[in-house]
Amino acid sequence: MPGQEEILAALQDAVLEYKNEACKRAARLALDHGVDPTLAVMEGLARGMEKAGRLFDASHYFVPEVLMCAEALYEGLGILQPHIKRDPDMPKARLVIGSVHGDFHEIGKNMVKMMFEAAGWEVHDLGCDVPLDLFVEKQDEVMADILAMSAMMTTTMMEMKKVIAAVKAKRPGCLILIGGAPVTRDIAYLFGADGYAASAGTVVSEGLEMMARAAGHGK
DSSP, X not given: OOOHHHHHHHHHHHXXXXXXXXXXXXXXXXXXXXXXXXXXXXXXXXXXXXHHHHHHHTTSSOHHHXXXXXXXXXXXXHHHGGGOOOOTTSOOOEEEEXXXXXXXXOHXXXXXXXXXXXXXXXXXXXXXXXXXHHHHHHHHHHTOSEEEEEOOSHHXXXXXXXXXXXXXXXXXXXXXXXXXXXXXXXXXXXXXXXXXXXXXXXXXXXXXXXXXXXXXXXX
């Protein structure tokens, strides 16, 4: 009988090798053998995608391979997600997310999106290279609780400050969460953001903490 570590490794490998059927089999195996589905998503599927991201950064993988890895990941997620136990007291929240203008990196943003979806949030993904006006328009359209932005380069990171100013001018109560390789918590607050995501693994708890702080200040 396969152990938990073996099953998690199988999930990682299936994503990394973009094998859809293998990913689905590993996901079912995880459920059959009592592996916590949240753990299977984080330490299996997400870890495999992280490895794919490192291969992409090293120019061993290119866009087609990364897209196929993501497809395999979502095949596994489709099996695991319905079994993730959600806290009934967790607020049902809306999120708008995208990579800022000039930034075509989507791996990290897609992992963050996946974690919010797994937690039951309503997620509106704008993709990559998102112009400032589209962030503002979509936020205004869906009245999202949180606007999340990703940037993977110091040059594109500066676009975040412009978006934050524009969104806050139109809807001061909107909470803004930012992250990406060059971003730090100090930079987030310097830019006027309400929160900072160090990794996909902590992003949902950060979002909930942001909402709790905002609710407390509103009392």
